[in-house]
Amino acid sequence: MLPGRSWTDQRIENVLGNLLRAGVLLSALVVLLGGAIYLLRHGLSPVDFGVFRGEPPDLRDLRGIIHSAFQLRGRGIIQLGLLLLIATPVARVAFSIFGFAKERDGMYVVFTVIVFSVLLYSLFGTA
Amino acid sequence: MTTLEFSLLVYGCSLIAGLVGALTGLGGGVVLVPLLSLLFKVDIRYAIGASLVSVIATSSGAAAAYVKEGFSNIRIGMFLEIATTLGALLGANLAARVSTHAIAIVFGVVLLFSAYFSRKPRSQAERGVPPDPLATRLRLNGSFPDVDGVRSYNVQHVPAGWTLMFGAGALSGLLGIGSGAMKVLAMDQAMKIPFKVSTTTSNFMIGVTAAASAGVYLNRGYVDPGLVMPVMLGVLAGSLLGARLLIKAHTKWLRLGFSLVIVLLAIEMLYNGLSGRI
Numbered sequence: 037m038l039p040g041r042s043w044t045d046q047r048i049e050n051v052l053g054n055l056l057r058a059g060v061l062l063s064a065l066v067v068l069l070g071g072a073i074y075l076l077r078h079g080l081s082p083v084d085f086g087v088f089r090g091e092p093p094d095l096r097d098l099r100g101i102i103h104s105a106f107q108l109r110g111r112g113i114i115q116l117g118l119l120l121l122i123a124t125p126v127a128r129v130a131f132s133i134f135g136f137a138k139e140r141d142g143m144y145v146v147f148t149v150i151v152f153s154v155l156l157y158s159l160f161g162t163a
Numbered sequence: 164m165t166t167l168e169f170s171l172l173v174y175g176c177s178l179i180a181g182l183v184g185a186l187t188g189l190g191g192g193v194v195l196v197p198l199l200s201l202l203f204k205v206d207i208r209y210a211i212g213a214s215l216v217s218v219i220a221t222s223s224g225a226a227a228a229y230v231k232e233g234f235s236n237i238r239i240g241m242f243l244e245i246a247t248t249l250g251a252l253l254g255a256n257l258a259a260r261v262s263t264h265a266i267a268i269v270f271g272v273v274l275l276f277s278a279y280f281s282r283k284p285r286s287q288a289e290r291g292v293p294p295d296p297l298a299t300r301l302r303l304n305g306s307f308p309d310v311d312g313v314r315s316y317n318v319q320h321v322p323a324g325w326t327l328m329f330g331a332g333a334l335s336g337l338l339g340i341g342s343g344a345m346k347v348l349a350m351d352q353a354m355k356i357p358f359k360v361s362t363t364t365s366n367f368m369i370g371v372t373a374a375a376s377a378g379v380y381l382n383r384g385y386v387d388p389g390l391v392m393p394v395m396l397g398v399l400a401g402s403l404l405g406a407r408l409l410i411k412a413h414t415k416w417l418r419l420g421f422s423l424v425i426v427l428l429a430i431e432m433l434y435n436g437l438s439g440r441i
Contacts, residue, residue, distance in 0.1 A: 046233065060399065070392070082164065118391060126371075151244045151248055155375055158376065158378040
Protein backbone atom coordinates (compact mmCIF):
# COMPACT_ATOMS: atom_id res chain seq x y z
CA MET A 37 0.00 0.00 0.00
CA LEU A 38 1.26 3.46 -0.81
CA PRO A 39 2.26 5.44 2.28
CA GLY A 40 0.29 8.47 1.03
CA ARG A 41 -2.97 6.53 0.86
CA SER A 42 -2.63 4.86 4.22
CA TRP A 43 -1.93 8.24 5.79
CA THR A 44 -5.14 9.65 4.33
CA ASP A 45 -7.11 6.57 5.42
CA GLN A 46 -5.78 6.90 8.94
CA ARG A 47 -6.59 10.60 9.02
CA ILE A 48 -10.16 9.97 7.88
CA GLU A 49 -10.53 7.28 10.51
CA ASN A 50 -9.28 9.61 13.24
CA VAL A 51 -11.77 12.32 12.25
CA LEU A 52 -14.52 9.68 12.18
CA GLY A 53 -13.47 8.43 15.59
CA ASN A 54 -13.73 11.92 17.07
CA LEU A 55 -17.07 12.52 15.35
CA LEU A 56 -18.49 9.31 16.83
CA ARG A 57 -17.17 10.11 20.28
CA ALA A 58 -18.58 13.65 20.24
CA GLY A 59 -21.98 12.47 19.00
CA VAL A 60 -22.25 9.71 21.57
CA LEU A 61 -21.12 11.89 24.49
CA LEU A 62 -23.49 14.69 23.50
CA SER A 63 -26.42 12.29 23.23
CA ALA A 64 -25.49 10.68 26.56
CA LEU A 65 -25.51 14.11 28.23
CA VAL A 66 -28.93 14.95 26.80
CA VAL A 67 -30.29 11.53 27.88
CA LEU A 68 -28.79 12.05 31.35
CA LEU A 69 -30.44 15.47 31.65
CA GLY A 70 -33.79 14.12 30.50
CA GLY A 71 -33.35 11.11 32.79
CA ALA A 72 -32.73 13.35 35.81
CA ILE A 73 -35.92 15.33 35.14
CA TYR A 74 -37.85 12.10 34.52
CA LEU A 75 -36.62 10.46 37.75
CA LEU A 76 -37.20 13.62 39.84
CA ARG A 77 -40.81 13.69 38.69
CA HIS A 78 -41.59 9.98 38.41
CA GLY A 79 -38.84 8.24 40.43
CA LEU A 80 -41.18 7.06 43.17
CA SER A 81 -44.05 5.85 41.00
CA PRO A 82 -44.19 2.11 40.22
CA VAL A 83 -42.74 0.76 36.96
CA ASP A 84 -44.81 -1.00 34.36
CA PHE A 85 -43.06 -2.20 31.22
CA GLY A 86 -44.71 -5.62 31.31
CA VAL A 87 -47.61 -4.60 29.07
CA PHE A 88 -46.90 -3.27 25.60
CA ARG A 89 -48.87 -0.16 24.69
CA GLY A 90 -46.57 1.54 22.21
CA GLU A 91 -45.35 5.09 22.63
CA PRO A 92 -47.65 8.11 22.13
CA PRO A 93 -47.23 9.97 18.83
CA ASP A 94 -45.26 12.82 20.43
CA LEU A 95 -42.46 10.38 21.30
CA ARG A 96 -42.33 8.70 17.90
CA ASP A 97 -41.28 11.24 15.30
CA LEU A 98 -38.92 14.20 14.96
CA ARG A 99 -41.63 16.92 15.25
CA GLY A 100 -43.32 15.42 18.30
CA ILE A 101 -40.03 14.72 20.07
CA ILE A 102 -38.68 18.25 19.54
CA HIS A 103 -41.99 19.74 20.70
CA SER A 104 -42.02 17.54 23.80
CA ALA A 105 -38.34 18.25 24.60
CA PHE A 106 -38.82 22.02 24.39
CA GLN A 107 -41.60 21.76 26.95
CA LEU A 108 -38.81 20.38 29.20
CA ARG A 109 -40.56 17.04 29.61
CA GLY A 110 -38.10 14.40 30.80
CA ARG A 111 -39.23 11.70 28.38
CA GLY A 112 -39.13 14.12 25.46
CA ILE A 113 -35.56 15.20 26.28
CA ILE A 114 -34.43 11.56 26.58
CA GLN A 115 -36.00 10.82 23.21
CA LEU A 116 -34.19 13.83 21.70
CA GLY A 117 -30.90 12.42 23.03
CA LEU A 118 -31.72 9.05 21.44
CA LEU A 119 -32.41 10.76 18.12
CA LEU A 120 -28.94 12.36 18.36
CA LEU A 121 -27.51 8.91 19.05
CA ILE A 122 -29.20 7.41 15.98
CA ALA A 123 -27.96 10.38 13.92
CA THR A 124 -24.33 9.77 14.93
CA PRO A 125 -23.60 6.74 12.69
CA VAL A 126 -25.65 8.41 9.93
CA ALA A 127 -23.35 11.45 10.16
CA ARG A 128 -20.36 9.11 10.10
CA VAL A 129 -21.56 7.62 6.82
CA ALA A 130 -22.23 11.09 5.38
CA PHE A 131 -18.70 12.17 6.29
CA SER A 132 -17.26 9.02 4.69
CA ILE A 133 -18.81 10.03 1.35
CA PHE A 134 -16.80 13.25 1.57
CA GLY A 135 -13.66 11.38 2.67
CA PHE A 136 -13.74 8.88 -0.19
CA ALA A 137 -14.48 11.68 -2.67
CA LYS A 138 -11.36 13.51 -1.46
CA GLU A 139 -9.38 10.34 -2.08
CA ARG A 140 -10.94 10.16 -5.57
CA ASP A 141 -12.20 6.67 -4.80
CA GLY A 142 -15.34 6.64 -6.97
CA MET A 143 -16.23 3.04 -6.19
CA TYR A 144 -16.36 3.68 -2.45
CA VAL A 145 -18.25 6.94 -2.92
CA VAL A 146 -20.96 4.86 -4.64
CA PHE A 147 -20.92 2.19 -1.91
CA THR A 148 -21.21 4.84 0.80
CA VAL A 149 -24.04 6.69 -0.97
CA ILE A 150 -25.98 3.39 -1.11
CA VAL A 151 -25.56 2.87 2.65
CA PHE A 152 -26.54 6.51 3.32
CA SER A 153 -29.71 6.18 1.21
CA VAL A 154 -30.80 3.05 3.08
CA LEU A 155 -30.33 4.89 6.40
CA LEU A 156 -32.34 7.94 5.26
CA TYR A 157 -35.11 5.68 3.97
CA SER A 158 -35.41 3.88 7.31
CA LEU A 159 -35.48 7.15 9.29
CA PHE A 160 -37.88 9.11 7.11
CA GLY A 161 -39.43 6.69 4.64
CA THR A 162 -41.04 4.34 7.15
CA ALA A 163 -42.90 6.82 9.38
CA MET B 164 -40.50 -1.64 42.42
CA THR B 165 -40.29 2.12 41.99
CA THR B 166 -39.01 3.71 38.80
CA LEU B 167 -35.83 4.87 40.59
CA GLU B 168 -34.97 1.37 41.89
CA PHE B 169 -35.77 -0.16 38.53
CA SER B 170 -33.59 2.39 36.68
CA LEU B 171 -30.61 1.82 39.00
CA LEU B 172 -30.84 -2.00 38.74
CA VAL B 173 -31.21 -1.91 34.95
CA TYR B 174 -28.28 0.55 34.76
CA GLY B 175 -26.01 -1.84 36.72
CA CYS B 176 -26.92 -4.89 34.64
CA SER B 177 -26.51 -2.94 31.39
CA LEU B 178 -23.07 -1.72 32.47
CA ILE B 179 -21.88 -5.31 32.99
CA ALA B 180 -23.45 -6.41 29.69
CA GLY B 181 -21.71 -3.57 27.83
CA LEU B 182 -18.34 -4.29 29.47
CA VAL B 183 -18.34 -8.02 28.74
CA GLY B 184 -19.82 -7.44 25.30
CA ALA B 185 -16.99 -5.10 24.31
CA LEU B 186 -14.27 -7.38 25.74
CA THR B 187 -15.51 -10.51 23.96
CA GLY B 188 -16.49 -8.76 20.73
CA LEU B 189 -19.87 -10.43 21.02
CA GLY B 190 -21.74 -7.25 21.92
CA GLY B 191 -23.85 -6.59 24.99
CA GLY B 192 -27.07 -6.54 22.97
CA VAL B 193 -27.25 -10.30 22.79
CA VAL B 194 -27.80 -10.56 26.58
CA LEU B 195 -29.79 -7.32 27.04
CA VAL B 196 -33.09 -8.50 25.59
CA PRO B 197 -33.13 -11.80 27.57
CA LEU B 198 -32.10 -9.93 30.74
CA LEU B 199 -34.83 -7.32 30.37
CA SER B 200 -37.58 -9.70 29.34
CA LEU B 201 -36.73 -12.64 31.64
CA LEU B 202 -35.36 -10.90 34.75
CA PHE B 203 -37.18 -7.55 34.67
CA LYS B 204 -40.38 -8.84 32.98
CA VAL B 205 -40.27 -6.10 30.34
CA ASP B 206 -42.38 -6.72 27.22
CA ILE B 207 -40.00 -8.13 24.58
CA ARG B 208 -40.89 -5.37 22.08
CA TYR B 209 -39.80 -2.64 24.51
CA ALA B 210 -36.70 -4.72 25.33
CA ILE B 211 -35.79 -5.01 21.64
CA GLY B 212 -36.24 -1.26 21.09
CA ALA B 213 -34.04 -0.44 24.10
CA SER B 214 -31.38 -2.93 23.07
CA LEU B 215 -31.26 -1.69 19.49
CA VAL B 216 -30.68 1.93 20.52
CA SER B 217 -28.08 0.90 23.11
CA VAL B 218 -26.24 -1.16 20.52
CA ILE B 219 -25.60 2.10 18.63
CA ALA B 220 -24.05 3.58 21.77
CA THR B 221 -21.86 0.50 22.30
CA SER B 222 -20.63 0.53 18.75
CA SER B 223 -20.01 4.24 18.35
CA GLY B 224 -18.54 4.66 21.84
CA ALA B 225 -16.09 1.79 21.44
CA ALA B 226 -15.27 2.53 17.80
CA ALA B 227 -13.98 5.95 18.83
CA ALA B 228 -11.30 4.19 20.88
CA TYR B 229 -10.60 1.43 18.33
CA VAL B 230 -9.97 3.58 15.26
CA LYS B 231 -7.05 5.25 17.02
CA GLU B 232 -5.39 1.81 17.34
CA GLY B 233 -5.54 1.25 13.59
CA PHE B 234 -7.19 -2.19 13.77
CA SER B 235 -10.45 -1.53 11.95
CA ASN B 236 -10.65 -1.51 8.16
CA ILE B 237 -12.97 1.25 6.93
CA ARG B 238 -13.31 -0.18 3.40
CA ILE B 239 -14.27 -3.67 4.57
CA GLY B 240 -16.72 -2.00 6.97
CA MET B 241 -18.38 0.22 4.37
CA PHE B 242 -18.58 -2.50 1.67
CA LEU B 243 -20.23 -4.93 4.09
CA GLU B 244 -22.54 -2.26 5.51
CA ILE B 245 -24.44 -2.31 2.21
CA ALA B 246 -25.39 -5.89 3.10
CA THR B 247 -26.07 -5.27 6.80
CA THR B 248 -28.25 -2.15 6.35
CA LEU B 249 -30.41 -3.79 3.66
CA GLY B 250 -30.72 -6.85 5.90
CA ALA B 251 -31.62 -4.64 8.88
CA LEU B 252 -34.49 -3.02 6.96
CA LEU B 253 -35.82 -6.47 6.10
CA GLY B 254 -35.49 -7.62 9.73
CA ALA B 255 -37.20 -4.54 11.19
CA ASN B 256 -40.12 -5.02 8.82
CA LEU B 257 -40.34 -8.73 9.70
CA ALA B 258 -40.44 -7.83 13.42
CA ALA B 259 -43.82 -6.10 12.97
CA ARG B 260 -45.30 -9.16 11.26
CA VAL B 261 -44.31 -12.08 13.51
CA SER B 262 -45.57 -12.92 17.02
CA THR B 263 -43.53 -12.31 20.18
CA HIS B 264 -43.39 -16.10 20.73
CA ALA B 265 -41.69 -16.53 17.36
CA ILE B 266 -39.24 -13.72 18.14
CA ALA B 267 -38.36 -15.36 21.49
CA ILE B 268 -37.76 -18.72 19.78
CA VAL B 269 -35.57 -17.21 17.04
CA PHE B 270 -33.74 -15.30 19.78
CA GLY B 271 -33.03 -18.54 21.66
CA VAL B 272 -31.66 -20.22 18.56
CA VAL B 273 -29.45 -17.21 17.75
CA LEU B 274 -28.13 -17.21 21.34
CA LEU B 275 -27.18 -20.89 21.01
CA PHE B 276 -25.33 -20.17 17.76
CA SER B 277 -23.55 -17.21 19.38
CA ALA B 278 -22.38 -19.44 22.23
CA TYR B 279 -21.27 -22.18 19.85
CA PHE B 280 -19.30 -19.88 17.58
CA SER B 281 -17.70 -18.04 20.49
CA ARG B 282 -16.28 -21.43 21.58
CA LYS B 283 -15.07 -22.34 18.09
CA PRO B 284 -11.32 -21.83 17.80
CA ARG B 285 -10.43 -18.80 15.74
CA SER B 286 -9.05 -19.49 12.33
CA GLN B 287 -5.43 -18.46 12.59
CA ALA B 288 -5.73 -16.24 9.50
CA GLU B 289 -2.93 -17.90 7.54
CA ARG B 290 -0.15 -15.53 6.67
CA GLY B 291 0.89 -15.14 3.05
CA VAL B 292 -2.29 -16.43 1.36
CA PRO B 293 -2.44 -15.23 -2.26
CA PRO B 294 -4.72 -12.21 -2.78
CA ASP B 295 -8.26 -12.96 -3.97
CA PRO B 296 -9.01 -11.16 -7.30
CA LEU B 297 -12.42 -9.83 -6.17
CA ALA B 298 -11.10 -8.64 -2.80
CA THR B 299 -8.25 -6.91 -4.60
CA ARG B 300 -10.61 -5.16 -7.03
CA LEU B 301 -12.71 -3.99 -4.06
CA ARG B 302 -9.52 -2.82 -2.28
CA LEU B 303 -10.39 -4.78 0.87
CA ASN B 304 -6.90 -6.03 1.73
CA GLY B 305 -5.16 -4.12 4.48
CA SER B 306 -2.70 -4.15 7.35
CA PHE B 307 -2.71 -3.62 11.11
CA PRO B 308 -0.23 -3.19 13.97
CA ASP B 309 0.63 -6.62 15.47
CA VAL B 310 3.06 -7.60 18.24
CA ASP B 311 5.86 -8.15 15.69
CA GLY B 312 5.27 -5.02 13.60
CA VAL B 313 2.77 -4.10 10.88
CA ARG B 314 1.08 -7.21 9.44
CA SER B 315 -0.79 -7.23 6.13
CA TYR B 316 -3.63 -9.59 5.23
CA ASN B 317 -5.53 -10.72 2.13
CA VAL B 318 -9.32 -11.01 2.33
CA GLN B 319 -10.93 -14.23 0.99
CA HIS B 320 -14.44 -15.48 0.01
CA VAL B 321 -16.08 -12.08 -0.49
CA PRO B 322 -19.54 -13.32 -1.75
CA ALA B 323 -19.94 -15.73 1.19
CA GLY B 324 -18.97 -13.02 3.66
CA TRP B 325 -21.38 -10.52 2.08
CA THR B 326 -24.28 -13.00 2.22
CA LEU B 327 -23.57 -13.81 5.88
CA MET B 328 -23.53 -10.07 6.57
CA PHE B 329 -26.99 -9.66 5.01
CA GLY B 330 -28.22 -12.37 7.39
CA ALA B 331 -26.50 -10.66 10.31
CA GLY B 332 -28.25 -7.40 9.42
CA ALA B 333 -31.65 -9.11 9.20
CA LEU B 334 -31.19 -10.68 12.65
CA SER B 335 -30.07 -7.32 14.02
CA GLY B 336 -33.25 -5.66 12.76
CA LEU B 337 -35.50 -8.51 13.92
CA LEU B 338 -34.03 -9.04 17.39
CA GLY B 339 -32.52 -5.66 18.24
CA ILE B 340 -29.05 -7.09 18.67
CA GLY B 341 -25.74 -6.03 17.15
CA SER B 342 -25.22 -9.49 15.62
CA GLY B 343 -21.56 -9.20 16.63
CA ALA B 344 -21.08 -12.98 16.68
CA MET B 345 -22.36 -13.42 13.15
CA LYS B 346 -20.40 -10.43 11.85
CA VAL B 347 -17.19 -11.76 13.39
CA LEU B 348 -18.06 -15.20 11.98
CA ALA B 349 -18.41 -13.73 8.49
CA MET B 350 -15.13 -11.82 8.68
CA ASP B 351 -12.96 -14.10 10.82
CA GLN B 352 -14.12 -17.53 9.62
CA ALA B 353 -15.37 -16.92 6.06
CA MET B 354 -13.29 -13.98 4.84
CA LYS B 355 -10.16 -14.98 6.81
CA ILE B 356 -9.67 -11.50 8.22
CA PRO B 357 -7.42 -11.43 11.35
CA PHE B 358 -9.40 -11.63 14.58
CA LYS B 359 -8.55 -8.21 16.02
CA VAL B 360 -9.43 -6.57 12.70
CA SER B 361 -12.70 -8.55 12.53
CA THR B 362 -13.86 -7.65 16.04
CA THR B 363 -13.04 -3.97 15.79
CA THR B 364 -14.44 -3.56 12.27
CA SER B 365 -17.55 -5.45 13.38
CA ASN B 366 -17.95 -3.07 16.32
CA PHE B 367 -17.57 -0.15 13.92
CA MET B 368 -20.30 -1.53 11.62
CA ILE B 369 -22.82 -2.43 14.30
CA GLY B 370 -23.89 1.19 14.89
CA VAL B 371 -24.68 1.82 11.24
CA THR B 372 -26.56 -1.49 11.00
CA ALA B 373 -28.57 -0.72 14.14
CA ALA B 374 -29.33 2.83 12.95
CA ALA B 375 -30.88 1.34 9.81
CA SER B 376 -33.57 -0.39 11.89
CA ALA B 377 -33.72 2.06 14.84
CA GLY B 378 -35.66 4.57 12.75
CA VAL B 379 -38.29 1.94 11.99
CA TYR B 380 -38.56 0.99 15.68
CA LEU B 381 -38.83 4.61 16.82
CA ASN B 382 -41.58 5.35 14.30
CA ARG B 383 -43.42 2.26 15.45
CA GLY B 384 -43.37 3.29 19.15
CA TYR B 385 -41.08 0.48 20.39
CA VAL B 386 -38.55 2.90 21.92
CA ASP B 387 -39.60 3.85 25.47
CA PRO B 388 -37.47 6.69 26.89
CA GLY B 389 -37.92 5.64 30.53
CA LEU B 390 -36.58 2.17 29.77
CA VAL B 391 -33.90 3.10 27.22
CA MET B 392 -32.34 5.77 29.47
CA PRO B 393 -30.74 3.42 32.07
CA VAL B 394 -30.02 0.73 29.45
CA MET B 395 -28.24 3.10 27.06
CA LEU B 396 -26.24 4.92 29.74
CA GLY B 397 -25.19 1.63 31.38
CA VAL B 398 -24.19 -0.07 28.16
CA LEU B 399 -22.24 3.01 27.05
CA ALA B 400 -20.29 3.24 30.33
CA GLY B 401 -19.53 -0.51 30.17
CA SER B 402 -18.41 -0.47 26.54
CA LEU B 403 -16.12 2.55 27.04
CA LEU B 404 -14.49 0.73 29.94
CA GLY B 405 -14.23 -2.46 27.85
CA ALA B 406 -12.54 -0.67 24.95
CA ARG B 407 -9.85 0.63 27.33
CA LEU B 408 -9.14 -2.88 28.58
CA LEU B 409 -9.37 -4.70 25.22
CA ILE B 410 -5.76 -4.41 24.14
CA LYS B 411 -4.37 -6.17 27.22
CA ALA B 412 -7.24 -8.47 28.17
CA HIS B 413 -6.94 -12.25 27.95
CA THR B 414 -10.34 -12.97 26.53
CA LYS B 415 -10.19 -16.80 26.68
CA TRP B 416 -11.79 -17.33 30.11
CA LEU B 417 -14.09 -14.39 29.68
CA ARG B 418 -15.43 -15.86 26.44
CA LEU B 419 -15.95 -19.24 28.14
CA GLY B 420 -17.89 -17.68 31.00
CA PHE B 421 -19.90 -15.46 28.71
CA SER B 422 -20.87 -18.32 26.42
CA LEU B 423 -22.14 -20.32 29.42
CA VAL B 424 -24.37 -17.39 30.39
CA ILE B 425 -25.58 -17.17 26.79
CA VAL B 426 -26.50 -20.89 26.74
CA LEU B 427 -28.56 -20.50 29.93
CA LEU B 428 -30.35 -17.45 28.53
CA ALA B 429 -30.96 -19.33 25.26
CA ILE B 430 -32.68 -22.22 27.08
CA GLU B 431 -34.84 -19.75 29.03
CA MET B 432 -35.81 -17.85 25.88
CA LEU B 433 -36.68 -21.07 24.01
CA TYR B 434 -38.73 -22.33 26.96
CA ASN B 435 -40.61 -19.05 27.35
CA GLY B 436 -41.20 -18.72 23.61
CA LEU B 437 -42.41 -22.31 23.15
CA SER B 438 -44.68 -22.21 26.23
CA GLY B 439 -46.13 -18.88 25.11
CA ARG B 440 -44.98 -16.91 28.18
CA ILE B 441 -43.24 -14.27 26.04
